[in-house]
Amino acid sequence: MVRAMSTEPPVADPSRPGPVAAGGPGRRRFLFLLGPCSPFQARLAAALEARGHKTHKILLHAGDALFWRRPAEAYRGGLAGWQVHVAAAFDRHGITDLIVHGESREYHRLAAIEARARGIRVLVFEMGYFRPDWITLERDGLSALSHFPREAALVQTLAAAAPEPDFTVRFRTPFLKFALNDLAYHLSEVAGTPFYPRYRRYAIDHPVVEYLLWAWKLMRQAKPAAAARATVERLAGGSAPWWVLPLQLSGDFQIRAHSRFADMPAAMREVVASFAAHAPAGDRLVIKAHPLDNWRTPWARLVAEAATASGVGDRVDYIDGGDLDRLIAGARGVVTVNSTVGIAAIQAGAPTIALGGAVFDIPGLTYEFGLDRFWQEAGRPDPDLARAFVRALVHETQIRGDYYTEAGLAAAVAGTVERLEAGLPDLPERVERLKSERARTA
Numbered sequence: 001m002v003r004a005m006s007t008e009p010p011v012a013d014p015s016r017p018g019p020v021a022a023g024g025p026g027r028r029r030f031l032f033l034l035g036p037c038s039p040f041q042a043r044l045a046a047a048l049e050a051r052g053h054k055t056h057k058i059l060l061h062a063g064d065a066l067f068w069r070r071p072a073e074a075y076r077g078g079l080a081g082w083q084v085h086v087a088a089a090f091d092r093h094g095i096t097d098l099i100v101h102g103e104s105r106e107y108h109r110l111a112a113i114e115a116r117a118r119g120i121r122v123l124v125f126e127m128g129y130f131r132p133d134w135i136t137l138e139r140d141g142l143s144a145l146s147h148f149p150r151e152a153a154l155v156q157t158l159a160a161a162a163p164e165p166d167f168t169v170r171f172r173t174p175f176l177k178f179a180l181n182d183l184a185y186h187l188s189e190v191a192g193t194p195f196y197p198r199y200r201r202y203a204i205d206h207p208v209v210e211y212l213l214w215a216w217k218l219m220r221q222a223k224p225a226a227a228a229r230a231t232v233e234r235l236a237g238g239s240a241p242w243w244v245l246p247l248q249l250s251g252d253f254q255i256r257a258h259s260r261f262a263d264m265p266a267a268m269r270e271v272v273a274s275f276a277a278h279a280p281a282g283d284r285l286v287i288k289a290h291p292l293d294n295w296r297t298p299w300a301r302l303v304a305e306a307a308t309a310s311g312v313g314d315r316v317d318y319i320d321g322g323d324l325d326r327l328i329a330g331a332r333g334v335v336t337v338n339s340t341v342g343i344a345a346i347q348a349g350a351p352t353i354a355l356g357g358a359v360f361d362i363p364g365l366t367y368e369f370g371l372d373r374f375w376q377e378a379g380r381p382d383p384d385l386a387r388a389f390v391r392a393l394v395h396e397t398q399i400r401g402d403y404y405t406e407a408g409l410a411a412a413v414a415g416t417v418e419r420l421e422a423g424l425p426d427l428p429e430r431v432e433r434l435k436s437e438r439a440r441t442a
Contacts, residue, residue, distance in 0.1 A: 028096040028420075029054040031089060032068075033108055035101045036125070037178075037185035038403040039067045043413045044099075046070075051417065056093050058086065060107060061199045062192020063185040078198040082107060087114040097121045097420075103141035104253035105202045112140070123425070127403075129340050129359065133171040134398045135412050139425050143338055144258040144357020147428040148396060152364045152385050154434055159388035162395035171401060171408035178404055183211065204251040205296060213294040221320070228288075228321030235286065235317075241332040242284040242317075243375070245271050246324065246341040249290050250297065259337050259356030265297065267337050267355060269306045271371065276310035279375035285312070286327060289320040333378040335371065342366070343393075346386050351378035359397075365389060396427050 030048060032055065035041035045055040057072035059065045065072070075085055086107075089095070098115045100108040103124045112122045124141050128134030138146055149155055186207035193199070203210070235242050248255055250263040261267040268287065275285045287303050300318050307316035328334060328344060333351035336342045338358035345352045346365050353374045354361040364382040367374045399419060401412025419425065 027053050029094050030056070030097045030099055031093065031095045032057045033086075033098070033100045033111060034060055034064055034105060035067065036403045037063075037067070037181040038409065039069075040125075040403045040409060040412060041099070041101075042068050042070055043409060044416055047413050047417050048420075051421070054093070056089070056095070058089060059196075061189040061196045061201075063187075063189035065192070066184060066188045074196070076196055076198065079106060079110075079200050083110040083114060086111045090114060090118055090120060095120055097123055099123045099125070101125050102253065103145060104257040106200065116140075128398055129343055129393060130167065130398060131340070132173065133169055133400065133402050133408060134394075135401055135403065136397050137399055137416060137419065137425060138397050139428055143254060143359055146359045146397075147431060148359050148393060149431050149434075150362050152362060152382075153438070154431060155362065155385065155392050156388050157434055158392035158396060158430075162391045164391060165394040165398075171405050171411065173402050173404040173408065181404060186210070205294070209296075210294060213296050217295045224319075225321035228319035229323075231286070231317050231319050232322040232326060235284070236326065236330060240282055240284050241280070242286050242327075242330070243275065243279065243333050243335060244324075244327050244331045244345075245285060245287045245335045246339050247288060247290050247293065247299065248337055248339050249292060254338050254356070258358075261337065261356070264337075265302050268303065270355075271335050272303070272306040272312070272316060273310050274371045275316075275375065276307075276312040278372045283315070283332065283375070285316045286331075287316065287318045288322065288324060288327065289318070293320070333367075333374065335374070343390075346381045347390060349380050349383065349386070351380055353378070359393065360389065362389065396425070 030045070030053065032041050032045060041057070045057070048055055057068055057070065059068065059072050059074045065074075073089070075082065077085060098111060098120055100111070100122070102108060103112060103122070115122050122140050124138050126136040126142055128136050136142060138148075140147065149158070189199075189201070190207055205213070245268065247268065248264050250265070255261055255264055255267070259267070272285065279285070289299055293299070299320070303316060303318040304313065307313045324341065325344070325348070328341075328348050328350050331350055333353070334342065334345040335353055336345070336355070336358075338354055338356035342352050342354055342358055342360050346360055351367060352365070353367040353371060355371065360366065362385075364385045366381070367378055369377065399412055399415035401410070401415055402408030403412065
């Protein structure tokens with residue numbers, strides 16, 4: 001049934017319930033906003049209600065409604081009135097926790113401002129920092145907004161209390177399953193425009209344009225994929241050292257909200273120019289397309305133009321496909337804005353630099369003295385700190401499961417409820433306590 005209708009860390013409100021517990025005074029009240037292209041939020045809400053908690057949902061478009069199928073309110077106003085509307089919902093329902101998928105969508109950003117002003121916890125879900133069968137849950141935000149510490153000593157302290165993670169893959173999402181969910185979600189959003197006429201989508205491309213581009217790519221990707229495999233083989237069998245730049249999606253908030261770059265082509269041009277000016281003369285730069293790139297950006301041409309303009313047209317390879325793990329394993333170093341590929345590179349022991357806000361941009365793991373010096377001075381991450389980082393990051397932010405398969409959904413929901421019932425995520429408070437304790441003993 002659908003019924004129409006300050007960014008500083010919050011100070012705890014003693015009138016609001018404490019950590020989640022089944023039944024009793026610890027019961028909490030959750031408000032859900034936009035979720036992933038799956039029934040994850042609906043199943044999480046059902047699980048929380050079965051434990052005695054209250055849940056509410058505000059629908060912003062028909063795609064989100066498709067996967068919810070539970071009682072909800074529908075907001076059909078414009079973005080200008082959204083902040084007042086969601087603030088009233090917080091107060092009307094006595095909300096204790098706001099649940100969103102991604103913190104940077106404008107609806108979520110504005111809601112978070114009102115939530116923090118009221119001492120409401122903002123719980124942000126996203127795809128996992130580790131793939132393929134983890135999801136992320138953090139307070140307030142990810143990447144540059146993550147509360148995960150950027151100091152090696154604090155990371156080591158958190159890791160000391162964390163178990164060794166098991167990365168055995170338990171759940172895999174078939175591409176067809178993901179694609180069908182995505183198609184249903186976004187086409188429902190388009191078809192439902194008469195019911196939500198003032199919804200402002202966050203994606204750069206209209207969904208119909210996105211799917212037409214993908215159809216074109218799927219029909220023609222065999223040739224570039226074969227060329228990419230051949231390039232990787234040539235590099236692996238040759239003597240020239242290489243560096244890797246994994247491209248990210250310009251429409252991703254990792255670029256739009258958590259970096260200084262206007263888009264990914266701007267980042268690519270900066271990296272190519274720096275490589276040309278400062279990398280050893282015999283080295284090569286491999287620029288790899290993001291697997292979900294829809295070919296809207298003419299990457300092959302843009303890379304060739306940037307390389308030619310910088311005088312390294314014969315030393316830069318652009319590939320759309322190929323084995324990224326193999327590239328990283330043999331690379332002299334990895335340059336990323338803030339892709340989770342950086343975590344994979346650190347795990348593999350590859351020298352890594354992050355050009356944007358990243359949860360893994362920690363002295364001892366990444367190079368800290370600028371891109372121009374990286375080509376000559378890159379060093380491998382500290383292996384002990386790298387192991388501690390992975391252990392702590394998994395323990396503090398990751399939940400086993402996925403958003404799409406039945407088994408993965410069940411695991412993700414159960415893991416989320418378990419974490420919430422333990423009063424987690426409470427990383428911001430614990431990090432502050434650790435800093436205070438260290439200051440007292442200094």
